[in-house]
Amino acid sequence: MNRKTSSIRQREEVQGYIFILPWLIGFVVFVLGPLLFSLYGSFTNYNVTSRMDFIGLDNYKRMFTGDPLFWISLYNTFYYVIFMVPLTTAGSILMAVLLNQRMPGTRVYRTIYYMPSVLSGVAVYMLWMQILSPETGLLNTLLRLIGIEGPAWLFDPAWTKPAIIIMKMWSVGGGMLLYLASMQGIPTQLYESADLDGANAWHKFRYITLPMITPVIFFDLVTSLIGGFQIFQEGYVMSQSGDGGPMNSLLFYNLHMWNKAFEVFDMGYAMAMAWILFVIVMIFTALNLKYSRNWVYYEGGDNR
């Protein structure tokens, strides 16, 4: 009897593995393999076609001591992440709160605000390059109406990154949808009892809505943090010749990495850069996870 069940269990185990085999193969071939390869490659002078000699920590040493563009690209990326993440998070929450009101036409508004996040890629950047055009662009034309002479946005190194962050605010609709869904899940009796206790709108938002959506805020923070560090296309497409904009102000980490890999063919160095970015993102995510228990509230009860 015992032997029989164990053989059944074994067979089921094997069957289970067979079922997940496609994923396993995919993971090993397309994720784990390249991951380990790039780790090894980061200690070599790999150039894709003809060289792969072990050079120890040379790439890392060069990165931190001999490459001024590494620091510029890191600074640009941090600047972007530090402003973009809180702003888009706050923006989507605000939008979700506004669109969570019961009033006629809400659905239409929700669709309108969600629409920009459906559009993606280069088309949007092209559109924004026109909106941000210094003399004839929509944004500066509007600013002029209220008497402000707008900056040259994508041509002025001081304004290129803010311009891109503003552009990102345009597509907060994606995050909004998550918050909206989570807000709809908040039990109405909480608000009712708050009403009975005489709470005003702010109190209800601060003490009911906000705590109840913290798991989604947490999720949004982690994903947009990771997404933020991966910024690449904006610098590639929105700078005049794909070189990182005026005074390298749009030279983001990944753009610099891409240049090193595919323009200079210094793939080993680029791999090392990729691993440094991986470490940075891991540190931030770990911090996020560690401190999340202080402010993320799970209704289920167990603190996880």
Place this chain on the structure above:
Amino acid sequence: MILAGCSNSEQSEQPTPPADQGQDDGEQAADTPKEKVELDFWSFWGSVTRRPIIEKIVSDFNGSQDSIEVKYTFVPWGDIWTKNLAAIAAGNPPDAIINDINTVAHRANQKQNTNLAPYLAKESENIQDRFFPQLWEAVLFNGEAYGLPFNTDTRLLFWNKEHFAEVGLDPESPPQTWAELEEYAKKLDKVENGKYTRIGFYPLWGVGADIWMLNSDGKNFIDKDGNVYVNTPEKIQALEWIVNWRNRLGEKTVNAFQAEFGSQQADPFIAGKVSMMVQNMNFYTQLRDYGKNVKYGVTLIPEREEGTGHWSWGGGFAVEIPYGAKHPEESYQFIKYLTDVDAQSYWAIWGLDMVANENAADHPDLQNIDVYKVAVEAMDKTLITPTPIFAPDFVSLLNPQIDAAVLGKASVQDALSKAQSDIENLVKSNKK
């Protein structure tokens, strides 16, 4: 033999569709003595103007002999270099590819293309004599060729003769030096109610500051041995000259004008908003198609001072055999054909590009076109800027400093000294 005769006569009698030919081969395959080598040729020329030209050249080549059949593959600009790189790494590259002439040596250094020296040595003619010398220089790595130059271009000064006449300048004598350029430009500026309605000339419309720095002394930023020439007195003078120009017109004027620039009819030169402009020679096609009413002249870029040389700058493409291609001998025959007079003059006449082959560029049909004639003349003093092996990405250190100086965020002297030392460090770290 009989077979060959048969298929030949068939070809000449009717415009044989390739499918027919294939059937023929199939039926009599057993007797076919020699199999055709098939080659895959990649380029990014896929537009309605370029594609038919290159396809015609390829089919001419296929018709010119019966041992090689070249297939043309269009790969979009955004993909072609990375695809080529991946294909080389995978050991299955195309047989020939059009690639950036400035990076031939850089790729040779990484073993991405094939050394042509063994094939060139077997030739009775000296292939290098075909080309403009600086283009040949650009395809050499350790003194051996890794590609054959295909096409190039150069920058020229276009001037509006009517504007010249209007302000009392001789419409037939364009400025020769920077000083003259400035003097004429001031005369050509038109101001109404305190606002510029026409600008005589602005150095950064049409070309970048780096071109003026090259024009100042005719020397590249880095030489073959890795010596850096960025903060030379001449280059500093060039950038200061540009900054002064910007200060004189004012940033607002420059931006306001620039914002309205378009192409075709809206091109500032064609629209008469700017009287003189340095442009790529192929600006001619825009003038031909959209600027029928513009009476213009074209000449060499003015020199810094009399005698310093009317230096210009060009880019271009070379055709090379990716490393690991299966039939290098046949590929070589093909790229040799691509750079010979027939193919090159065909390309030049239909595409109005400056071609790498000097004899093709001297074709009478081309010399009849004013712009082309001046452009050939300019080739004498046209610099090619091959990517230096010791600092392949030096422009990412140079351009931000040029930007800083032009935007007034740093003095020219400081900016270029910073660029000089940054690039020297890069060279040092790569030479190790």
